[in-house]
Amino acid sequence: MSESCKFKCYIWELPVRWCHWVNVLSIVTLAVTGFFIGTPFSFGSSASDFTMGWIRFVHFTAAYAFVVSVLSRIIWSFIGNKYAGWREFLPFLTVSGREKMVRMFRYYMFMDKEVPETIGHNPLATTAYLALFLLYILMILTGFSLYAEHAPGGLMHRTLGFMYALFSAQGMRLAHHISMWLIFGFVINHIYSAWLMDIKERGSEISSMFSGYKFTVKKEK
């Protein structure tokens, strides 16, 4: 930052930050327990143990937390501020959004030197988040469809009936595994990009997810 001064802007409202961190914690919990459920090792010493049972219980509990968080975030995209709004996640629908995407892409590809300054999300990131939310929905649907098979004919099993028509049980398991790896791939990208933009933009990218405030060149209207 050279001569100009940056302005402090309140960007991320409390529900956005809460959803973000609940997602982080639940995804980490779900990934660790889920990997265990998929590829367990023999840790029980007696048939009276309930080790796998508890791990599955943690997985299902975290799954419910994750569902509440994802649904809350989707609802908030209709009632929150413009940085949280659903339009942010479809930047490719507008001309200016597409321009910003191209600029961001050129910066990432070392074709431009100027750091594209963004106040809220950058449009390339929101496109990735859109794909991520679709993965979340796939994860939730396949996960709960597999879970509901313990009570066929129950409310959850009947509600998710369309899933059993679309997928075989094993197909759901495969989709659930592959989606986990895709989310891992996203997480690497996400942490790296946040770190990179924190350095390059000097707008407190990372701490903004705790405080809600970012620093930008232009003052908010």
Next chain:
Amino acid sequence: MSDQKNNDVPEKTEQGLGKTEYSVSEILKQRGVSRRDFLKFCTAMTAALSLPASFAPSVAQALDEVKRPTLVWLEFQDCAGDTEALLRAANPTVGEIILDILSVDYHETIMAAAGHQAEEALEKAITTYKGKYLCVVEGSISMKDGGVYGCTSGKTHLETARRVCGGALATIAIGTCASYGGIPAAVPNPTGAVGVRDAVPGATIINLPGCPCNADNLTATVVYYLVFGKIPAMDSKGRPLFAYGKRIHDNCERRPHFDAGQYVEHWGDDAHRKGFCLYKMGCKGPATFHNCPTQRYNEKTSWPVGSGHGCAGCSEPQFWDTMSPLYHRLPNVPGFGIEATADKIGLGLVAGAAAAFAVHGALNALRKDKEPEETKEG
């Protein structure tokens, strides 16, 4: 015996169905089945149907009075494994006789008639009792090229199925092939094989999948029909809930080992000898709905998981394609090599992403950026 038979022949019924005049209990008496065995059979069937024990007298009373319906048994693209399972049923004294009484009109594998004589028997059965007979279909039906890949006596199976199942009171699709196409329908499905439900849309069909179907479930389905005069409640895949309403995993005798975290790691290891959970050996019990753990096979002696082999998921649609590889937890990822599992591919993807971003980060550390003058956003 013959005297008794003459005494037992009742007057013609209102249906006037000639040889269907005997009630089930009368025929059993002729075959030398004691009243005690008959009641034991009724109790076993009540249990198989997941009915409360108090229903056993009702089942017995209903079977005492009910008249036997005509039944024809058609075989299409099959291995006759379901016929074998039925002929070797553990309860032949009553269960097999019940089915034997029913199935005399036409059964390609076991009937004495052959050729035109047999065709006549089928023709007679389906025209005389139109809309009143039961039909059992074993084997899948070829649909490709007008069904020419499966013919019996010059007629395609498709043609026969549409005519016979279309005029039946209800059709029991026995075995996975008749229910969902089974092994003949596995990729690449050269004959365009399908189950009865797809070949004869609109017909009343009860699917009894399994490879083979448990003959007890067939008997129980027929008994249900005889007792209640209607077909049993079914799930979205057309299977009776009494036999396919619960997942194998949830009724498995090895389930405590699953919950405890005790798994067979290799065939023949200590855990295998101790009867631990077969989850890691690719058991498809968590993906399969069937009553194998409770009903079992061969006079309830055992069943696949009970004898130390994982479930193959044989009673689920497209089991040959979706449940394979049988000894792995997950299916292979299409488009990748046979040994590439989802987790290996995922690990490669994540490692690749991490490497790419590490390089990107290194390049970024080296470059000098221009500071933005002002934001483009409003």
